[in-house]
Amino acid sequence: MSPVPSSDSIAPLVGTILPPPPSALSALRNFLPPSQPVTPGNQLPTSIPLPVLPAVEAAKRLAGYAAVDRHVGLDQKFIGIGSGSTVPYVVDRIVAQGKAANRDRVFIPTGFQSKELIIKAGLTLGDVDQYPDLDVTIDGADEVDDELNAIKGGGACQLREKVLAEAAKVWIMVADYRKNSKVLGTTWTQGIPIEVAPFAYAKVLTNLAHMGSPSVLPNGKPGLSLRMGKMKAGPVVSDNGNFIIDAPFPPEMMENALELLHRIKMLTGVVEVGLFCHMAKAAYFGNEDGSVSIRTADGAVEKLASVPDTPVLAIPTVHAPSS
């Protein structure tokens, strides 16, 4: 990881409508990954202040922006875009890098929502069957434990999300402070999202009950269940035409997430399990105080005091002079 500028050195950038002073530019030079020097072609543009958001939204924005600043540079051309309510900030920040930065990039979605995001942002859309080797994928998470294992699939996208996580050289998670846990299942209590072939759902429910997934949680809320649609009669159907089961397990089973993943994946009829174990290079958590906590796979924790309003890598489009 590159050294991080102090909050004082970044402060002049926040909320300003003036071009950043040279001191801020030189501080940002430290913030760039070594492969992305600040050149005359990627000076920061002038900025308008970012809109003020409620705390959780602001935290999502911080995480998304910081992850793009660190992991989406000039070398990243094939980029996986995850699902959920944090990922739009990732796309915003990528767009803010400028048309020139995005001209030769291809963006691969993890589902319908991210496909729409990519198209609406005017970015180039691809699919993982055309581009099976991605430089980086950035995705949200429902909960992350202290080993960077994650529960995913709150939006029923875990199959494509896992394919894009595995296809990427670097897989990064972005989330707000509520998702930062020690043990999975602490805050995301509704269970592990499991995608199943529709005709097999009843058999898999029985298997999961035998494995120890309770039908009622200790707090009296529903436990093991087929996920039902809202404003739709019948079950949720994933982008792949499958059903989703939510299966909670007691803490002693959640503590060993990898073993649990293997056991569930072995059940015939299961297509994919929303447990992502030992896959992430880093998780970015936006905090309520405006900072970002970055946890890496080796257990290290880094804290950014703040995130600049404008992207670290920003390449203005150079227009050919008219003759």
Ligand SMILES: O=C(CO)[C@H](O)[C@H](O)COP(=O)(O)O
């Ligand atoms: O796994 C997912 C969808 O299947 C999402 O990434 C996860 O639900 C996080 O979403 P959000 O950013 O809205 O908290």
